[in-house]
Amino acid sequence: MPHIWWCPTGPLTSLPLHAAGIYAADNDSKTPRISVLDYVVSSYVPSLTALHNIFYRKMERPPFKMLSVIQSNTPGQSELPATLDELEIIQKHTASIGFGNHLKVLQDKDATYQAVMDGMKDHSWVHLACHGEQDVHDPTNSGLYLHDRMLGLQDIIKNPLPNADFAFLSACQTATGDAEQPDEAIHLAAGMLLAGYNGVIASLWSIGDNDAVAVADDVYGFLFKEGKAPDSRMAARALHNAVRNLREKHTGRFGGTNFTAWLPYIHVGM
DSSP states (O other), X not given: OOEEEXXXXXXXXXXXXXXXXXXXXXXXXXXXXXXXXXXXXXXXOSOHHHHHHHHHHOSSOOOOOEEEEEOSSOTTSOXXXXXXXXXXXXXXXXXXXXXXXXXXXXXXXXXXXXXXXHHHHHOSEEEEESOEXXXXXXXXXXXXXXXXXXXXXXXXXXXXXXXXXXXXXXXXXXXXXXXXXXXXXXXXXXXXXXXXOSEEEEESSOOOHHHHHHHHHHHHHXXXXXXXXXXXXXXXXXXXXXXXXXXXXXXXXXXXXXXXGTTTEEEEEO
């Protein structure tokens, strides 16, 4: 399928354009059902400058080394037992291509702010499965909850990450914009691009625990299926495949009353 990069402005920055379509009630056989998801692979960029910078910044991707941050029981937050399933999936897929020794895991009490920041500097890929929060009134206060403190948007931007390549933010509200400045795409996913990552998988709003596991399994199954080091430039297509599978699981091909379960997932960058 063709690959489209969406660079929306104004109120469109908060809408899932990749899910745009004509939707009809299940018993309405006369209304055509058309969805963007069936025709193109979608990515988002906060600005054309960001897309230009990513394209020319790193023509060659850094060697594959993956950091997996798993927070199943964060102090002060509700438990996320499904993150343990995500860890098993990551371990399974990295081992399947012979890259199990390229994976570092920081889990629960070991996932401190300093340990995660050090790991992100040393690893090209990062999978963050934890609670996330977007402050829609002051996006710079947004962040991801680790064992001892929040990993904030400002922390990510101000720390140089020379090996950054791909980030999977398996958390809620990691691509939610600014309610007061809709023209400004300020969120965790955009911050990851600014910090040096080429591509990010994120969410527009809250996601289901079981859905997050299914998406992670499909994404990594797609990226690691060739038996060689994965290419982050295929992440958008991997997510596209995963979202189509999730849509089918919840509502059938063209969506329905539960279509909000699959459309929060987006790819940002290249």
